[in-house]
Amino acid sequence: MDLILKNWVYIASGLGMTLKIALVTLLCSTLISAVLGVLATVRNRFVRGVIYLYTELFRAIPLIVNVFFIYFALPLFGVQLPPFLAVSLxxxxxxxxxxxxxxxxxxxxxxxxxxxxxxxxxxxxxEIYWFVIVPQSMRAIVPSYTGLVTLLIQATSLGALVGVSEFLKTAQIVIERTTIMQGTNPAFVVYGVVLLVYFVICSVFTWLSRYLERRLNSDRVRPVTSTESIAS
Structure with missing residues (x-):
């Protein structure tokens, strides 16, 4: 653990970058999902068709291929994105x-x-969507979307493959530097800390999801009190 404490500032900077990527990704994904998810239920076939093509295209492409294409292939078309934007996109x-x-x-x-x-x-x-449909649909959306959130947080580690100094990348650099300078391989300890941090972050989101589920379902069935029974 001395190694972790000595390099804590550097590792924390990588964790900060991971959280930054996660925050940008979650905000943008949530906004796009909310808007296009609602539009995907309208009667206009053209709108539904365009959204269908969008979803099927990017769901069918492996995530790592998607990131690699944006970072390595788009420059061939004159679009050069920095690693942070490429991973976030x-x-x-x-x-x-x-x-x-x-x-x-x-x-x-x-x-x-x-x-x-x-x-x-x-x-x-x-008004139908805002006051009637969306509040009821949240019971079905929240659990599945929280699972997607945890996947996106875990996927931020792909930034290490294109040069983003995120949490996993900084951990790898600490391991390589220690191995070269001291002749020992601290991979077990360092990766153990990385595993623990990811576990804590994702567990927090899982707990929040279950809390929201309980709150949403608490209004679904309300017990009838004796006073209401007599009044009826």
């Missing part, structure tokens, strides 16, 4: 494609009579 495209399907599936899981009742009340389309 690759994760965002893949994450949003999967997020769109999660949002679309959650919206379509709402019972048909909810839509008909909202139309009968004279609500506008955006």
């Amino acid at each position: 690759g994760l965002t495209l893949w994450g949003s494609a999967n997020g769109i399907e999660i949002v679309r599936g959650g919206i379509l899981s709402v019972a048909e009579h909810q839509w008909r009742s909202a139309w009968a009340l004279g609500l506008r389309p955006w």
Whole structure:
């Protein structure tokens, strides 16, 4: 552990870069998923078709291939992105494609009579989505989307393959430097710390997901009190 403490500032900078990539990716993916996920349920076939092509394209491409193409192949077309933007863009495209399907599936899981009742009340389309459909669809969206969030956080380690000084990359540099200078290989200790940190971060998101599930489901079935029973 002395090695970790001596290099803590450097390792922490890599962790900060990992969290930065994760934050940018999650914000962009969530925004795109929310907007296009809703549009994927409208009646316009052209809009649904374009969104379908987008989701199928980026879901079918392995994530690492997506990142490599953006970083190594786009310069051939005159588009040179720095490693941070290349990784963030690759994760965002893949994450949003999967997020769109999660949002679309959650919206379509709402019972048909909810839509008909909202139309009968004279609500506008955006009011139906905002006040009726989206709140109910969150019960189906939250668990699946949290799983996607943990995958995106774990996938930030792909930045090490294109030169981003993120958490895994800094850990690898510490291992290589220690091996060369001291003749010992601290891979077990360093990678153990990396594993533990990723476990803690992803566990926090899992706990938040379960908490939100409980809160959303708590309003689903409310017990009838004796007073309400007598009044009815």
